[in-house]
Amino acid sequence: MSKNDTTDVAIVGGGLNGAGLALALAREGLTVRVFDAAPVETRRDDAFDGRATAIAAGSRAMLRALGVWERVADDAQPISDILVSDGRVSDGASPLFLHFDHREVGDEPFGTLVENRHLRRALYDRVSEEDAITHVAPVRVERVAYTPGWATLHLEDGGTHGARLVVACDGRRSRIAQAAGVRYTGWDYGQAGIVCTVEHDRPHRGVAHEYFLPSGPFAILPLTGNRSSLVWTERTAIAETAMALDDARFEAEVARRFGAFLGAVRVTGPRWSYPVSLSLAHDYAKPRLALVGDAAHGVHPIAGQGLNLGFKDAAALAETLGDAVRRGEDIGDLNVLSRYERWRRFDNTAMALGMDTLNRLFSNDLAPLRLARDIGIAAVGRIGPLRRVFMRQAAGMTPGLPRVMQGSAR
Ligand SMILES: Cc1cc2nc3c(=O)[nH]c(=O)nc-3n(C[C@H](O)[C@H](O)[C@H](O)COP(=O)(O)OP(=O)(O)OC[C@H]3O[C@@H](n4cnc5c(N)ncnc54)[C@H](O)[C@@H]3O)c2cc1C
Structure with a gap:
């Protein structure tokens, strides 16, 4: 194997x-x-990925340190408030249940919406x-x-690396991972996420809306200009x-779910559909594999x-390997890789199961569950400390952040 064929x-x-x-x-000095x-x-094409990502503060700090953020900053829309309602389409205007205002937990917005097409191109430019x-x-x-x-x-073209x-x-x-013996737990939600971009007559003022409808959540996420994802x-x-x-x-169906608060809405560009499932790997590390x-x-x-969880994994693995190199350890050794696994698995599993519970609780129309969740929502709305816990989670302000995510996000 020549030197060129190894990293x-x-x-x-x-x-x-x-x-x-x-x-x-x-950034840690490794060849990749x-x-x-x-x-x-x-993958650079606009049509490849229609999603937009709510980049949390830690992810933003990491992207800044990696020289990516400055390339997407002009296309980034801060989220200042999140309005959550347990709404049903047939109800018309949904009653408001929860209002999260970022000023309750600090100066930073909850997250910053960036269309994946911009993020992807900026990452590939920096990689090149x-x-x-x-x-x-x-x-x-x-x-x-x-x-x-x-x-x-072993590559499909017959090459090796x-x-x-x-x-x-x-x-x-x-x-x-499966070929290396990693097993998965998970299930299909029987749901798909339809994604598109809409233009609207009125400004969104940086407010994200999430309606919990019986068949699944309907999120309106502010983009730059009078646009939302x-x-x-x-x-x-x-x-x-x-x-x-x-x-x-399609536009009429979207408008019906949207309501009138942003004025007339127009769907711009294509629509995408992504299957929604849960899959959790039992191991994050095997000898020479993470x-x-x-x-x-x-x-x-x-x-x-x-994606925010994935960026945390990336930052944690890079930090673990960088530290291992400085100590003279083998980066493929299972003892080194287990440190990464211990760091990330609990956070990811807790978040995955939290999302799973939220979806189960809200994606149905059973009267007892509606009552239970409405009582829960009302409690979160009234109890300040509880509300702030949710807001810190949404903003990614959690303990155990890798060093590169602790820098300035601005
Ligand atoms: C509707 C929707 C909305 C979302 N919104 C958000 C959001 O607001 N915020 C957020 O944080 N996350 C969000 N996510 C999640 C986020 O989009 C994903 O977590 C993220 O895109 C996953 O990226 P990945 O690189 O891990 O995997 P992927 O995007 O699946 O990339 C895998 C890559 O591996 C390549 N590949 C596969 N097998 C091979 C092989 N054998 N050899 C070579 N290449 C291979 C594929 O070509 C592909 O490019 C959303 C997801 C959905 C479905």
């Missing part, structure tokens, strides 16, 4: 987490090769500038052979019907936390 770390999957991790590892099965041009990173695509990693001290990736550590960033129920979670069969509607009827992002935990998008 400290090989990342399988160049999605948002794979690219973010590559930059975080390069990222492999992705899809061409870079396809780093001498320590090579981004190889399109090529699928077929399998990995693990030997003491080394891992060899050697690394001291392989990181699976290949998405939910990672094939690379919609995440409309529906039962799969209804989502398929909605996706098949012509533009005028799992990061959706490969480790695929969560319900109800609170917009999936």
Whole structure:
């Protein structure tokens, strides 16, 4: 194997987490090769990913340290308030139940909405500038052979690549992780998240809305200008019907759920549909293998936390490996990788199960459950400290943040 064919770390999957991790590892002085099965041009295209991400303060600090944030800052919309209501479409205007105001917990907004297309391009631009990173695509990693001290990736084009550590960033129920013996727990929610962008006549003033409708949450997330990103979670069969509607009827369905508070709404551009499932890896580490992002935990998008958790994984793994190198340890050693697993698994599992409970509680119309959740919502609304706990979670202000996430987010 020539020197060119080896790096400290090989990342399988160049999605948002794979690219973010590559930059975080390069910052720790490690050499990295990222492999992705899809061409870079396809993944850079506007049509590839219609979602927008609510970037929490810690993720923002990390992106700033990695030289990514300045490239998306002009396209970023801070969220100042979150309004949550237990609404039903048939109710017309939903009663307001909860109001989260960011000033109750500090100066920072809850999060900052950035369209994934901007984030993805900024990450790939930064990756291409780093001498320590090579981004190889399109090529699928077929399998990995693990030997003491080394891992060899076998590529679909017949090539090979050697690394001291392989990181699976290949998405939910990672094939690379499963081939190494990692098992998953999880289930399908029988829901899909329809995503599109809308323009509206009135300004949103930085307010995010979440309506809990019986078939799933309906989120209106403020983007720059008079635009919002919609995440409309529906039962799969209804989502398929909605996706098949012509533009005028789809827009009418969206407008009906939106209500009138932002004036007339127009759907701009295409619509996307993402299946919604839960998948939790039993292990985040095996000898010479670590799992990061959706490969480790695929969560319900109800609170917009999936990518933020993945960025925390990336920052924690990079810090763990950087410290290991400074101590003269082998970065593929299970003792080193177990430190990363201990750091991240509890937080991710707790968040995944929290999202699961929220979805179960709200995505139905059973009278006793409606009563229970309305009492719960009213309690959160009235009890200041409880409300502030929720707000800190939403803003990512949790203990145990990796160092790179503790810097200034501004
Ligand atoms: C509707 C919706 C809304 C969301 N909103 C938010 C939000 O507001 N905030 C938030 O934090 N999160 C949000 N999320 C979650 C977030 O989008 C995901 O957690 C994140 O995109 C996962 O990124 P990833 O890089 O881990 O995986 P993926 O995006 O799945 O990337 C995996 C990559 O691996 C590549 N790959 C797979 N197998 C191989 C192989 N064998 N060889 C080479 N390459 C391979 C694929 O081509 C792909 O590019 C949302 C999710 C959904 C569905």
